[in-house]
Amino acid sequence: MDGKIETGIRSMEEFNYKDKTVLLRLDVNSPIDPETKKIVSENRINKSIPTLTYLIEQGAKIAIIAHQGDTLDYHNLISMKEHAEKLSQRLGREVKYIDDVCGLAAQEAVKNLKSGELVLLGNLRYLSEEISTFEDAVKLEAHEMLNTYLVRSLAPIVDCYVNDAFAAAHRNAPSMVAFQELLPTAAGSLMFKEISALTKVMETPDKPSVFVLGGLKISDAFGMMKQVLENGSADKILCAGITGHIMLMAQGYDLGEANIKFIKDRKLDVFIEPAKDYLQKYGEKIVYPVDIAYEEDGVRKEVCIEDLPTSRMCMDIGHKTIEILEEELAKAGTIFVNGPAGVYENKIFEDGTKAIWNSIAEAKGYSVIGGGDTVSAAQRFIDTSKINYVCTAGGAMVRFLSGVKLPLIEAMKKAYNKTF
Ligand code: 3PG
Helix, strand or coil, X not given: CCHHHHCCCCEHHXXXXXXXXXXXXXXXXXXXXXXXXXXXXXXXXXXXHHHHHHHHHCCCEEEEECCCCECCECCCCCCCHHHHHHHHHHHCCCEEECCCCCCHHHHHHHHCCCCCCEEECCCHHHCHHHHHHHCCCCCCCHHHHHHCHHHHHHHHHCCEEEEECHHHCCCCCHHHHCHHHCCCEEECHHHHHHHHHHHHHHHCCCCCEEEEECCCCHHHHHHHHHHHHHCCCXXXXXXXXXXXXXXXXXXXXXXXXXXXXXXXXXXXXXXHHHHHHHHHHHHHHEECCCEEEEEECCEEEEEEHHHCCCCCCEEEECHHHHHHHHHHHHHCCEEEEECCCCCCCCHHHCHHHHHHHHHHHHCCCEEEEECHHXXXXXXXXXXXXXXXXXXXXXXXXXXXXXXXXXXXXXXXXXXXXCCC
C-alpha cells in the first residue's frame, strides 16, 4: 500500500537509515501464563519481524520500546527479557535487553548501538506516565507529553521514530503519540497491513458481508454493530455469545433467572435498549440464536427460544442456530469475527465456536479476525493460515471498525511532513 495516497501516513521505506538511530515502537504485548509468567503465544513477536529485518538490512541502529501487560492489567509488571530472547531467536542475531525504560542505563545502551544492532528497553508500563495518560488520570495532549521522562530522555539521542504498534493504536500515551511531534516519523509494514485489511472490511467488502459478534465484551460488539449497520458495511450480523442473549432479551424472550442475573450483575442490560433499536431499524440483517445450550448432569442439552425460560446457565448456541450460521458463512463474500460463540474452553459448550471456525476455514469469502480471545479460540479449532487476515490488534481493531479516531493514526498523519 502507498502510505501517502491511501493513509496519509509515511511508510518506513521512505527514509534512509544507514547509521541512523531509530526509536522503534512495537507491540509485542503477548498472552502470558499466569503462573509461570512465560509467553504463551508468539504471534505478535513473529509479526514484528519483517519491520525489524528491513531496518537491520538498512543498517539502522535500533532501539525498541514496547510494553507487556499482566493478566491483571497493571499488577506485577514483568520484564521483557523473554521478548528479547524470542526476537533474537527469530532474527538470528542478538537483541540485547536492558531492564530500564529510559534511565541512564537505557540511554547508554542506545548511544552505544552500532549499525545493525538492536536493544529492547524495559517494559514501558513501568512508567506511570504511560499508563496515567491513556487511562485519562492525567489528560495530556501529545505536545504536552514532550516533558515526560520518556520523551525527554530518548528523543535527543535518536534520529527518527518508527511505529509498528497498530495493536496499541488506541492508547494515547507518550510512547505512541509524542515522539511524532519532534522526530522524522514513519510507520512499519505491519501497520499498513492491518489498516489495509480492516479498511477493506469497512469500505469495500465483497458482498454479502457478514459480521460474527460473540464473546463477553458487549460494548465492543455494540460499538461495531452500530457503525457497520449505519454505514452499510454489514449485510448480516450473526449474534452469538452474550450479544446473542442481549438480542433475545430485546425481543422479549425470558432467558430465566440465572442468565438474566449474569447479565445484570455485569451491568450489560444497558445494551437491551440499543439492541431493540437496531432490531427495529435493521430487522433482517440481525441474526440471533433460535436455540441455546446448557448443561445438566454433565450432559449438553439445548432449548429452543420458544420454550424459554430455563433455570440453567446457557453458555453456547444450539445446533439449529449453528446450521443457520453455517449457511450464512458459506454464502458470505466477507467475514469478520470478534468473540467466540460460547464458553468454548468447556467441551460441553464448544460446539458453536468450533462449528463457526470450521465454516470460516472452509468459506470462500475473505475472512478477517482479531482480538486475543478470538485468535486463541480460532487456534484451538483450526489452522489459522486458512483465515485471510489475522489482525494482531484487539481493542484498537474494534475501535477502528467502530469508526473511532485512533490517537496513533492521528499522530502519524500529523507527522507526515516530519522527515529528515
Ligand atoms: C493490546 O493487547 O490490546 C495492546 O497491546 C494494548 O494493550 P493494553 O490493552 O494493555 O493497553
